[in-house]
Amino acid sequence: MNPAEHPDDTALLAELRDMLWRVDPVPARAIEAARNSYDWRTLDLELAALTADSSLATADVRGEPARLLSYEAGSCSIDVEVGEAAGRLRILGQLVPPQAARLRVEQPGVSVEVTADEMGRFTVRDLPPGPTRFVVEPADPAAPGTGVRTDWVRL
C-alpha cells in the first residue's frame, strides 16, 4: 500500500462508486444513441478530417457572425460557413476543387440530400443544431472509394 494511502480509501472509493451509480447513471437515451451510432458506419468513403474550426479560435476572431470549418481529404476539401438564426442552422458550402456533386448532410436519424453546382457550392437551410457530417457521393457510383465523408462535428 502506498504510505500516503488512508486505510479506508478502498472503502470510500467503493462508496463513491455506489453513489455515482445511483445519483448519476448514464441516461438510457445516451446509451441508445451510442448504440445507434453504428448505423452510420461507413467503410467505402475517404475520411475528410476537420482541419479548422473558427469556433475554437482565439478571442480576436470571435464575434464573426458565422462559424467557418474546413475538412480535408486527399481528393478534395470542403469548406463550410454555418450561420444560426432562431435556433436553426444555415450552411453555405464549397467543394475544392470546384465540382458538381451530390452530397448528404447527415445527423443521427436524419439525412438531407443536397446538390453542389458546377462551382462546387451548396446550401442547406433550416437544419437543427447537433452532431453533423457531410458525405460527398462518388461521382461514379460504379467506383466507390471516390466518395468522401467528413468527421462528425457538433454544429
Place this chain on the structure above:
Amino acid sequence: MSISVDPRPGRHRGRAAAATARISFEAMDADPNTLVAAAAAGDRDAWNSLVDRYAGLVWATARAFRLNDADAADVSQVTWLRAVEHLDDLRNPAALSSWLVTTTRREALNLLRQRRTGALPDADAPEVADDEQPPPWHDILVDERNRELWTAFRRLSARCQTLLRLLVIDPAGSYTKVAAALDVPVGSLGPTRARCLTTLRGHLAQSGVDG
C-alpha cells in the same frame, strides 16, 4: 459470450430495431480486443457490448467537466459517432478506452470554449458554485448519505472528479491506462488520488458526516 462476425459487406446503414438500453453484464466479461475486432468486422452485437462497457466511462468524463445532461449527452454522442469511424484505425484496440476518454475530454473542452463561458475552468480550482445544475436525482431512493457524498464530490476540483470517476468506473483498469487517458505521469496518480480522497473527507467532515 460468443462473437459472431457479420458477413454482410459494405456499410451498415440500416435502421436496426431499436436497441434496448439495458446494460448487458456479459459485456463486462468479453475481451475488448476481440470486441473491437468483431465490431470493425461488422458485428453489431460486439459494438453494443463495447457501448455497454464504456458508456459509463464516456459519461463520467463528460460529467467531470460539469456539463449538464443535454451537453453531456451531445458530447457522448459525438464521441461514439467518431469511435465508429475510427474502429478500423485503432492500432491498438486495447487503447479504445483511452481514445474514448481523450476524445470526450477534447469535445467537452471545445464545448465549454464555444459557449464562451469566460476563462476555461481551472482543473485544480475547487468547485465554487454549481447552482445552475441541480443534483441529478435520477433515483428517488438516493439516501441522505449519498446526497452528502455527491455534494462533497462536486466540490472537488475537475481533476479530482475525473480521476476518481475513472478509478471507480473501471476498477480493473490499471493506473497506466488512467494516466494515459488523463495525460499525466503514472507516478502522480497515487499521490493525487490520496490528496483527492483527503479533500473529499474534509468536505464530508464539514457537512457533519464521517468520511
